[in-house]
Amino acid sequence: MTQLNPTNHTPIINSLLDTDAYKLHMQQAVFHQYPDVDVVAEFHCRSQEDLRPYLDDLIIQIEHLCHLSFKQSELDYLASLPFFKPDYLSYLATFRFNKNNIELSNNGDQLTITLSGKWLDVILWEVPLLAMISEIRGRTIYPTATAEQACQVLHRKLNQLHAAYPTLDMSQFSLIDFGTRRRFSKQVQHNIIEQLIEYFPQFDGTSNYYLAYKKGLNPVGTQAHEWFQAHQQLSGELADSQHLALQTWLKEYPDSLGIALTDCINMDSFLRDFTPALANTFVGLRHDSGDPIAWGKKAIAHYQKLGIDPKSKVLVFSDGLSLPKAVEIYQHFLGRIKTSFGIGTKLTCDLPEVESLNIVLKLTSCQGKPVAKISDEPGKSICRDESYLLRLKQAFQLVS
Numbered sequence: 001m002t003q004l005n006p007t008n009h010t011p012i013i014n015s016l017l018d019t020d021a022y023k024l025h026m027q028q029a030v031f032h033q034y035p036d037v038d039v040v041a042e043f044h045c046r047s048q049e050d051l052r053p054y055l056d057d058l059i060i061q062i063e064h065l066c067h068l069s070f071k072q073s074e075l076d077y078l079a080s081l082p083f084f085k086p087d088y089l090s091y092l093a094t095f096r097f098n099k100n101n102i103e104l105s106n107n108g109d110q111l112t113i114t115l116s117g118k119w120l121d122v123i124l125w126e127v128p129l130l131a132m133i134s135e136i137r138g139r140t141i142y143p144t145a146t147a148e149q150a151c152q153v154l155h156r157k158l159n160q161l162h163a164a165y166p167t168l169d170m171s172q173f174s175l176i177d178f179g180t181r182r183r184f185s186k187q188v189q190h191n192i193i194e195q196l197i198e199y200f201p202q203f204d205g206t207s208n209y210y211l212a213y214k215k216g217l218n219p220v221g222t223q224a225h226e227w228f229q230a231h232q233q234l235s236g237e238l239a240d241s242q243h244l245a246l247q248t249w250l251k252e253y254p255d256s257l258g259i260a261l262t263d264c265i266n267m268d269s270f271l272r273d274f275t276p277a278l279a280n281t282f283v284g285l286r287h288d289s290g291d292p293i294a295w296g297k298k299a300i301a302h303y304q305k306l307g308i309d310p311k312s313k314v315l316v317f318s319d320g321l322s323l324p325k326a327v328e329i330y331q332h333f334l335g336r337i338k339t340s341f342g343i344g345t346k347l348t349c350d351l352p353e354v355e356s357l358n359i360v361l362k363l364t365s366c367q368g369k370p371v372a373k374i375s376d377e378p379g380k381s382i383c384r385d386e387s388y389l390l391r392l393k394q395a396f397q398l399v400s
Contacts, residue, residue: 027120
């Protein structure tokens with residue numbers, strides 16, 4: 001057993017709303033469309049860092065998490081939004097995290113976490129788990145780091161931005177906080193949000209539902225890779241899975257949450273499935289891997305090919321962005337298509353001398369069969385079954 005750090009016993013998650021919006025949005029879709037589907041998801045640390053010493057502290061945080069429920073005031077807030085239906089909110093009123101869905105171990109060469117069970121029960125684990133791991137690690141390795149330091153770094157970045165682009169028209173720039181999963185701490189994220197509200201007029205919202213609720217911000221998020229991955233085993237043919245995922249999303253959300261993630265397979269295969277009907281209905285696309293400029297050009301070309309004015313659509317960029325990189329992309333597409341920028345780690349884990357942690361939790365099977373993420377960036381590909389991965393690539397014409 002590792003030595004416990006008493007500081008890490010303070011509960012990190014105190015509200016079930018402290019999660020990314022796309023998790024609740026996907027869970028409602030699963031509640032209505034796939035309530036009995038089983039999945040497995042696994043934790044991956046992309047950083048070269050041993051996280052095994054944090055297991056015992058993480059177990060204590062999970063105990064706290066499993067005692068939480070949605071407060072009535074939180075459910076009332078969700079009911080005031082156009083996304084949620086009464087039957088799903090009634091389900092949320094009874095929701096609790098169940099320890100039977102999670103297995104943890106430090107017996108190998110890295111911390112291992114496996115989630116298994118009904119997709120409906122498993123889907124909300126990811127964000128609080130990653131946030132808890134990140135904060136436990138931050139408390140342990142950087143005990144003197146403070147939220148004030150993070151805010152000082154933010155203000156330096158804002159000043160540098162204004163100095164570098166004194167005449168740039170920023171009126172159409174849109175910044176969204178995507179920083180919950182890999183935040184240095186909850187306090188850092190909260191303080192950064194407060195500073196952005198006060199000092200950055202182009203700040204348009206957050207993926208964190210608790211912060212949206214408390215600060216009166218726009219909650220932002222649609223679906224993640226797991227939505228498309230699961231459909232690989234929910235469609236009759238692999239080649240139809242992406243199209244089915246998009247159609248089913250529209251069945252759940254015909255008039256809202258119309259941003260589609262493009263890189264579960266890759267952008268080219270996505271666009272082959274992005275028919276005129278889908279392209280007209282979805283309000284835009286989200287980028288999460290590969291070269292953002294090349295991706296954006298492909299999106300614009302596709303809209304033009306279909307006779308759709310790109311200026312009527314929006315591209316959301318969310319792949320490892322910093323403020324300078326976001327402004328560079330914004331400049332490139334200004335006047336050609338609307339843009340929005342979801343920044344995570346470089347907002348909520350940017351402190352002096354602090355090295356950020358790259359951790360993910362991804363679906364590996366659905367209905368007892370493998371699923372995969374291929375991506376536009378090889379380092380982000382995930383699959384346990386090489387033979388299945390080959391079949392998937394063949395289905396989407398990535399290999400002959």
